[in-house]
Amino acid sequence: MTNLKKRDCGGCTVCCTELKVDTPEFRKKPQVPCQHLTAKGCGIYETRFPICREFLCGWRLFADLNDGWRPDRSGVVIVRLSPDNVPPDYRAPGYGMQLDIVGGEAAITRPGFAEYVAAQVKRGVAVQMSAASPATLVNAHLDPATVARDMAGTRATLLRIFAMLHAARWKKGIGMLVPLYRLKLAQQKAMVTKAGKG
Ligand code: SF4
Ligand code: SF4
Structure with a gap:
């Protein structure tokens, strides 16, 4: 059963590089760092795109995944x-x-x-x-x-x-x-x- 845990990303920014995004407001290729990604995380965090606000990876969603499953660790x-x-x-x-x-x-x-x-x-x-x-x-x-x-x-x-x-x-x-x-x-x-x- 899924359980909407909604943890914080912490220091992880893996999806900002690895995933493909194809929305009207924002597009990026997979396995390519987003142009807004900085060493400190998203450089436009306060005004980031709707998809960036809404996306929750499985580690943030599924309560049965422990901290070791955070994408930058696992x-x-x-x-x-x-x-x-x-x-x-x-x-x-x-x-x-x-x-x-x-x-x-x-x-x-x-x-x-x-x-x-x-x-x-x-x-x-x-x-x-x-x-x-x-x-x-x-x-x-x-x-x-x-x-x-x-x-x-x-x-x-x-x-x-x-x-x-x-x-x-x-x-x-x-x-x-x-x-x-x-x-x-x-x-x-x-x-x-x-x-x-x-
Ligand atoms: S992969 Fe998951 S934990 Fe990592 S930045 Fe994206 S949503 Fe956050
Ligand atoms: S805009 Fe920010 S949150 Fe969205 S993919 Fe780029 S770096 Fe990540």
Whole structure:
């Protein structure tokens, strides 16, 4: 269950660099620091754009995430997804989440990361992951039975997904097709396995 905690950002400014913004008042590309970002935080804080006032990352929203999950500490920006933005099979919980991995492999191996993802998958919450790359639906790679009994296997699968996403991130043009194809293949394999078990 989500719980609107609404913590303060403190010293974190990760979303001001990592996220894409596309609103009438303000646009910025992902993985590029906002032009208004300074060493002391937002340089136009009092007059910042509506999206900047309204946006709350998952760490600010979900009470079950402790202080170690603040994005500048965890290397993960969690964005809450509305039910319309998740596949129909995963709409029952009323929301989904996108995990943008900005801290590399260390973010995946950090204690508590795999356990948190496993808990969401067990509850049927759609979990998408990206690493400055196209996103993939983690649930398609991990079935609830696996995450319930095999945390080491769950962590290894999450690392494999991250490696594929990371490869997709850096390849340009036609070279990007190979990792994306592998990603799709792995996703299809996971879905076939899941269907076979059902
Ligand atoms: S990522 Fe979250 S905690 Fe960090 S600045 Fe953005 S909203 Fe605040
Ligand atoms: S305007 Fe300020 S709050 Fe908004 S993205 Fe830029 S630095 Fe961050």
